[in-house]
Amino acid sequence: MPELPEVQSTLLSIYPYLIRKKILFSVVRNSNLRLPISREIYKIKNYIIVDLFRKGKYLIIHLNYGYIIIHLGMSGNLCILPNHQSNIFNNNDHIDLFISNNKILRYNDVRRFGLFVWVYDFSTFKFISNLGPDPFSSKFSAIYFFSILRQKKTFIKNCLMNQSIISGLGNIYSNECLFHAGILPTRISNTLSFYEVKKLVFIIKLVLKSSIKLGGTTIKNFICTNRIFGLFYRNLYVYNRKNKKCYLCNNLIISIIQNKRKSFFCDFCQY
Incomplete structure (x- = not known):
């Protein structure tokens, strides 16, 4: 998607x-x-x-x-x-x-x-009225995100994909952002420190900006408007890389199912 x-x-x-x-x-x-x-x-x-x-x-x-x-x-x-x-x-x-x-x-x-x-x-409109802040908006800050997460006893990846908390993230970028932030997708949200949340907010903005510069990610059906495939797929570190070597530590990438979606991570680089 x-x-x-x-x-x-x-x-x-x-x-x-x-x-x-x-x-x-x-x-x-x-x-x-x-x-x-x-x-x-x-x-x-x-x-x-x-x-x-x-x-x-x-x-x-x-x-x-x-x-x-x-x-x-x-x-x-x-x-x-x-x-x-x-x-x-x-x-x-x-x-x-x-x-x-x-x-x-x-x-x-x-x-x-x-x-x-x-x-x-x-x-x-019913699908827009309940959207959370945009990742690039001033409202999406470490203070905002930390205040939300400290009340949640669910997996951090589920919170990233919850459109009422933050709008725009899906499975691909949730996996990638958690990898670059060094956070396991299975971490319970209220266990993250303020420092970890601050780093995650920074990473989310950075990864999304990097992807936009490359026209997004081409996975399966998505075609960029000018018919050029999104080139950010070349920069994916964990998504869809099950049993392939981590680019940072050479351990194998692991895949599990969370909330009916595949999560990909490195259990050495992420904790």
Whole structure:
């Protein structure tokens, strides 16, 4: 599933083509995604794109009349195409937005678990209203995170993936951040010292920024908007490396199941 860096990379790729342009009209080929495509999407005509931004793993297009909220689900991606290619599409190309600069914003989703909905107010949308602070926001500080974790008696990895605590992290970056912070994913959250939490907050910001610079991570289905695979996969230290040697100590990477998701770690470098 695309996480914060993949969504941010997508946003940066499409932003120059869409900002202050008009959506002339839309073509919806399949309405059956995670939620049905909003009826307002079908009726779009000459709506101005005022802004584009990200909330957690959600990409939001601010129009002069409401908002389009997009979630890439498990396998979704957005691409910019010239409008003369509008008749070239496949069964997984679900939505085209025709833009006033002779471009098309196309949403493709093999597994159809994404979202493409229209709302009056994005802040009240049920999947966004309960999101925790963004990792890059000033609210996500060591003091904030430590105050939350000291009340939790669950695994630290589960807290990292809890979108109401911190928004945007998923399985890939939770594993990687814990490795670089030297913390086992099985550590109980309220056992972390303030120093460990402060280091973890720093690492989270650093790893996410590094991934965004490289266009995110390509795992299975994710394709960056410009059709260039995310290159951060080259920098993965533990994720999907079960029984391979740790780059730091040569011990074998271990994999276990936590909350129905695979966790990867080195039990020598992490404690």
